[in-house]
Amino acid sequence: MQNAERMQGRIRAQRQPQHKPFWRRLLAIASPSQRSWHGGIELRGYKELSNATPVVPVAIGKIQLAIPLGRGRRSVQPCVQPGQHVRKGEVIGIGDDNTAWVHASTSGIVERIDLAFAADSAEPVMAVILNADGLDEWIERPVPGLPQTPETLVERALQMGIVGLGGAGFPTALKLAGAQQPDLLLINGAECEPFLTCDDRLMREHAEALIEAADFVAALLGITLTRFGVETNKPEAMATLRAAARQARTRVEICPLPERYPAGGQPLMIKSLSGRNLAPGARPADIGVLALNVATLYALGRAIFQGEPLIKRVLTLTGNCERPGNVLVPVGYPVSALRAIAGAAAEGQWTQVGGPMMGQPLPDPTAVISKTSSCLIFGAERYLPATQPAGSCIRCTRCVDVCPMSLRPLDLYAAAERLDKASLQELRLDACIECGSCSSICPSNIPLRDRFRQSKTEIRA
Ligand code: SF4
Ligand code: SF4
Known part of the structure; x- marks a missing residue:
């Protein structure tokens, strides 16, 4: 309850009655x-x-889930013990008042708390490893009053x-x-x-x-x-x-x-x-x-x-597979099982998580679906171009033409290579939304977006 009380205090503090600022009227x-x-x-x-086809719920069965407890500073602490039986929707992780709680996606026995790969995270994250009992039994959920x-x-x-x-x-x-x-x-x-x-x-x-x-x-x-x-x-x-x-x-x-x-x-x-x-x-x-x-x-x-916690999400299964479509999948569900559901070839193919522009390759074959995983593209090598060696900038300015934030990616890249922070600031690196339009259009295959991401990290550090 301490968390809830702290949260209430913080919310009250943030939401003191205010007059609309004058500029709002403008x-x-x-x-x-x-x-x-x-x-x-x-x-x-x-x-x-x-x-073309409706969303299909995934049957859970007696499978092992790894339910991520968040990422980085947005992680919560587990509040369950190995051996404990939990039911669907039960809270299994609570953090401070800046972090969303985490719930069991199905009923079963907690095996351990351990590192696991989430599909859309390059580094492993702490997760509750849960052996589903196949009953998919909810906690008691009285009809909640509306906020x-x-x-x-x-x-x-x-x-x-x-x-x-x-x-x-x-x-x-x-x-x-x-x-x-x-x-x-x-x-x-x-x-x-x-x-x-x-x-x-x-x-x-x-x-x-x-x-x-x-x-x-x-x-x-x-x-x-x-x-x-x-x-x-x-x-x-x-x-x-x-x-x-x-x-x-x-x-x-x-x-x-x-x-x-x-x-x-x-x-x-x-x-x-x-x-x-x-x-x-x-x-x-x-x-x-x-x-x-x-x-x-x-x-x-x-x-x-x-009064339903976020324990499942709609996920697109697509690419080179026999049964593409969308599924309603519990958080923590293994990608390997989804591969079988979609009828995709076993390991050995490139699986992209998310879209081709903002997504990333599956970090590990054991990875699981997190709350933010939206799509699995199986056999992505059939659709997405492989990374080519980068050449030199030919100053064609195609990257400038496509930048939706009206930046000059070629100049930003040159400044990033020189580690010239003043120029990066002047050229508005902070306005880059990392969409990758510039990288994908560049005839010299210069990894512009990746360099901008790296520069932002360097500047923050
Ligand atoms: S698109 Fe590539 S080659 Fe053309 S100006 Fe931009 S960085 Fe240079
Ligand atoms: S990644 Fe950044 S610089 Fe490149 S097109 Fe998108 S917003 Fe512009």
Whole structure:
């Protein structure tokens, strides 16, 4: 309970009544615009491989799960012991008030607490190794009361383990607690990476639940307008959301985003949907925006209305496999078992986790699905170009043409190679969203994005 009390105190402190800052009145909400930013690249989508069939729940059975306890400073402490029996939804990890709680994805016996590879993390993380008993038995879940205040909504999000499912894994409770009187709720339904279709299927199949959750959050936080951003290549998702939005009590609009990578990048999505500029290092809350990924909103809605913790997510299985599609998979489920479910060849092929632009190769064959794993591309060598040796810059400026943040990647790269921090600052390295558009277009195969990531780490250190 100490954690909950501390959290309450912190939330109260953060949410002291405030007057809207005067500059908020200057932040008009512009009409949504598909192309309010320049650059980006057109990529072959490969969406048709996996977007045609409904999401299928994975049967758990008597399998061993490794449920990650978070990553780095966003990790929680285990609160279970080896040998302990836990039921589905039981809390197995609690952290400080900056960290979302972790729950058992199914019922079974805790074998040990140990390091394990999460599919989308290069380094192993601490995990609860759980031998599922095959019963998939829930803890007792009395029907929860609805959160009545912003503070209780924040508390619900923290205790139900809700984190950003778009990839960042940032605790949603912190986002909600830091959202000081936002006037705009933006829901990111852009899935601009090739291959991913998990959010598309979620929007098509759960449009009413998404609108209900957005409506509730907006009403509770006093937000006047909600906009869902959905790319034009998802007409069914748009249509079902539009139909569901007619039932909303608050104003909800479904807005098209360009079918162009990286339309879902946070500053670009905000610019397209509101006309507001998110400065480097600023938070959406600073410009009156609460921005949530569509899968995060769905998980938050389950927590609000069903009292359900985040223990499973929709994941795309695609690439070179016999049964591509989307599955509802428990957190901690092994990739090796998903390989069999998808009918992919055994080991020896390149498995990409996430999309080809922002994702990474599977770090280890024993890796498991985490809350932020969105997609597995089996046999990725068939679709994605292998890394080529880098040549010299020929100053073609193609990287400049595609940079959606209007940066000069060739100059940034030269400054990074010289370790010239002043120039990196002048050239606005901090505005780079690491989308990789520049690297992918570069005829000399210069690993621009990787170098920028490295430079940011060096500067932070
Ligand atoms: S695209 Fe590559 S080769 Fe062309 S200017 Fe940029 S870094 Fe140089
Ligand atoms: S990785 Fe950075 S520099 Fe390169 S295109 Fe994207 S935002 Fe621009």
